[in-house]
Amino acid sequence: MAKSDGDLDYSKDPPEIELPNIYPVEWTVDNPKLYELFERAKREAWNPSVINWDSLDPKDYDDDQKTAMAYWWALLSNFENSGPPVFAKAMIHTFEIHEQDPVKKMFASIVMDECRHDECCMRACNKMCPYFLQGWKPKTSFDEAALRNIRWVYYNGARYWRGYNTAYIRHSWPIIFSSFMLGERCAATLFSEMSKHSKHPTFTEALKNIARDESRHLAFTWLGLEGIASKLTEEDKKTVTKQLRAGFTFLSMILYEPPKEFWKLPPDFIDVQRKMEGIARDAGLGVLSLEEKTECWKNAILEVKRRMDDFGIDFPALPEIGISGKETEFDEDSMMPTF
Ligand SMILES: [Fe+2]
Ligand SMILES: [Fe+2]
Secondary structure (H helix, E strand, O other): OOOEEOOEEOOOOOOOOOOOOOOOOOOOOOOHHHHHHHHHHHHOOOOHHHOOHHHOOHHHOOHHHHHHHHHHHHHHHHHHOOHHHHHHHHHHHHHHOOOOHHHHHHHHHHHHHHHHHHHHHHHHHHHHOOOOOOOOOOOOHHHHHHHHHHHHHHHHHHHHHHHHHHHHHHOOHHHHHHOOHHHHHHHHHHHHHHHHHOOOHHHHHHHHHHHHHHHHHHHHHHHHHHHHHHHOOHHHHHHHHHHHHHHHHHHHHHHOOOOOOOOOOOOOHHHHHHHHHHHHHHOOOOOOOHHHHHHHHHHHHHHHHHHHHHOOOOOEOEHHHOEOOEOOOOOHHHOOOOO
8 A cells, every 4th residue: 555645644644634624523512501402402303294284274264364374474484494504504614614513513403493494384375375485376466466575575585695695705603693693582582472372273383383493593592602702803793783783684574574774675565564464463373563573672682682781792773663772884795694
């Protein structure tokens, strides 16, 4: 056997692997609490197909109610369907930069959680309006408006993805990590509130399960923040403030109402959305009113703000819901929040 091959000397250890690379294999654990969270993720795993979707009988609802409920789930899927690729990218990135093992494994578990959430969106839509996004034929102008709105949301989702997709070149890991926080916090409350308001056990169960996952994701972001807070530079902190505002901007499409910045939407978009949400709420889906959503955001914000204060990070101004704070400049390339 050759003793050497070009620069390789087989009598010695192999050369250092140039990073970023997923190799060498590493199982470092800096924070055992992260492993406890991964254990929780495995324990709390659930299967959307065992939820009793058949008990959702389309005959119990009129056509507008079915369209409006499919609308809400399709709107939610703008976020849930992006979850698997968004977190898969985070997972690959953390492998490449050799984050501690439970961080990598937590991201892997979140990819699967998001698949489950998206599956619920798909199953609910298919029950109400089979093949809602592909092949369902609108019968009325109400139906057409619903589909048109959803297509505009996805158009904007594609713009978000372009920003997120390149975020890993432009930002360090802690910054990207911080952008998940606000959304996870608000989503955890929103879904848990919706599960209480919902009038159908199938929706209640799906929403309760999603809420449990979101609260675990939230716990993950807290531990992540604790791990990175001392390493943040002043410049990083400014970007985190911007990211918190971006989180509000992007996720408000489902968690509140879309703010002016970022979203490119037809002028009657919000009227159509309010109508859809109102009808879906009356049909028993558990969609929160604007006042209840504002309350949800405010509670989420107070909690996140308290933690930001501890780390000397400014909270952004969110005038839409009456929160004063630091003015931030909008930058479309930095859209990378999710839940
Ligand atoms: Fe999700
Ligand atoms: Fe999440």
